[in-house]
Structure formats: C-alpha cells, structure tokens
Amino acid sequence: MSNDLLSHTIVEFYEKLSSWEMAVVKDAGHSLPQIHAVEILGGNGDMRMKELAEKMGITTGTLTVQIDKMEQAGLVARKAHQHDRRSILVGLTEQGQAVYREHDQLHHGLSDQLTAKFSDSERELLLSFFQRMNQEF
Numbered sequence: 001m002s003n004d005l006l007s008h009t010i011v012e013f014y015e016k017l018s019s020w021e022m023a024v025v026k027d028a029g030h031s032l033p034q035i036h037a038v039e040i041l042g043g044n045g046d047m048r049m050k051e052l053a054e055k056m057g058i059t060t061g062t063l064t065v066q067i068d069k070m071e072q073a074g075l076v077a078r079k080a081h082q083h084d085r086r087s088i089l090v091g092l093t094e095q096g097q098a099v100y101r102e103h104d105q106l107h108h109g110l111s112d113q114l115t116a117k118f119s120d121s122e123r124e125l126l127l128s129f130f131q132r133m134n135q136e137f
Helices: 003-028 032-044 049-056 060-072 094-114 120-135
Strands: 076-080 088-092
Touching: 003 032, 003 094, 032 049, 032 060, 032 088, 032 094, 049 060, 049 088, 060 076, 088 094
Parallel strands: none
Antiparallel strands: 076 088
C-alpha cells in the first residue's frame, strides 16, 4: 500500500467529516467553535477557562469572547472555583446540556451509518486504530 494513498484517504475522510459537521452545526444555528466548546464541556464537565482553551487549541482571550457569546445564548455559565478563588469555571447550562445531547446523538447516528456494513470485529479494529491515532496528537 502506498503512503501517498493512505495520506490522501485520511485527508479525504477529514474533509468529508468536516463538511458534515459544518452542515449539522449550521442547521442548529450555532457556530462551530460554540459546538466544540459544548462537546468538550459535555464530555468533561465544568472546566477552568485555561483548560478549555488548551483543549480547543485557542488562546484564553479568544475563548473569553466565545464564552461571553455562549453565556448570552444561555449555553454556559461561569462559576467561581471552590478551592481557587482566582479561577473561573465554565459549565453547561440545562440548555447547553440539551445541545450537547442532541449533537452527541448526531455523532452516534453518523458512526452507526458509516459502520453499518462493518462486522463487530471490524468496528473494534477501527476503534483501536482511531484510539492509537488519537494518542499521537
């Protein structure tokens, strides 16, 4: 197998997945950065702003602007950290949790659709490959 073919196939999959994500997010009336923040908070719970910025790959300044918009939209709320008065935690509101659950279900549906013709062992193999690839980032 050619490394060139593997590289192009990975890029093609990424582009198709990105296009799907953009369409789904647009239909829901949210921005892609908002949905990424919702996904991270939904999967991890309340987080410090710095931790969330690191997971999103953006600066805390950029995140502050994003969180301001998300707070106005009712998706997140800022809270004081119990043990560190200098830190602010960000967490999903009930509305934010609902957006997270809805978007997560769309991901489950896409995964089911993409692997519908795979055997259980093929799905397990694919999962192990993705897990190994994710460890490289």
